[in-house]
Amino acid sequence: MAHSDFYSYVPAGSPYRNGSETIDGTLLLVGGRPATFQEAKGHGLYRWNGGDFPGGDGVVYQPAATGEVPSGGNDRTVGYRLVNTLETNGMWARRDNAETYSSFGTFRGDNGKDNAANAPWGWDDQNDGAIYRGYLATDPALVIDRYFSGKGSFSLTYTRNAFR
Structure with missing residues (x-):
């Protein structure tokens, strides 16, 4: 997700x-x-192809036991740890907090542009014509179903979806 666009990448050998x-x-x-x-x-997040970056600088995040802070704008080895946005007092629990959000799914902030960053339930690919704002978080199965072919047997029924 970067700048109101969803990017679709698949691992090598994927049937998608x-x-x-x-x-x-x-x-x-x-x-x-x-x-x-x-x-x-900026805050655009992209897949890394193992090569260079646009503009010659960038940060490479790799899975690690603990998250790290980049040493600067050209750090090639920074550990990331996934954080559960659904934990008690996490981002989703605070979704109506006016100190954190300017509106539903949009973070409050003025670093360059007022209230420009969105939480996952506020993400929207502005030109896909197939998925509504927030569906990447609230209905990811539908996003996958519409974005890809070659899925084989693919269910849209959830056994658990905390956003719903």
Whole structure:
């Protein structure tokens, strides 16, 4: 997710093919998890292909036991740890907190542009025509079903979905 666009990447050998969206490339896995890079001087998040970065600088995040802070805008080895946004007092529990959010799914802040960053339930690919705001968090099965073909038997029924 970067700048109101969802990017679709699949691991090498995946049976998934283009659906309503085009697959944007192959996903590099490090330790079985996606390798990503954070856009320099912004918050766009992209897959890392193991090569260079646009503009020549960037941060490479790799799975680790603990999260780390980059040493600067050109750090190639920064550990990330996934955080449960659904934990008690986590982001989802605070979704109506006016100190954190300016509106539902939109963070309050003025670093460059007022209230420009969104929580997962506020993400929206502005040009996909197939998925509504927040569905990447609240109905990810529907996103996958529409974005990709070649899924084989694929259920839209959840055994658990805390956002619903």
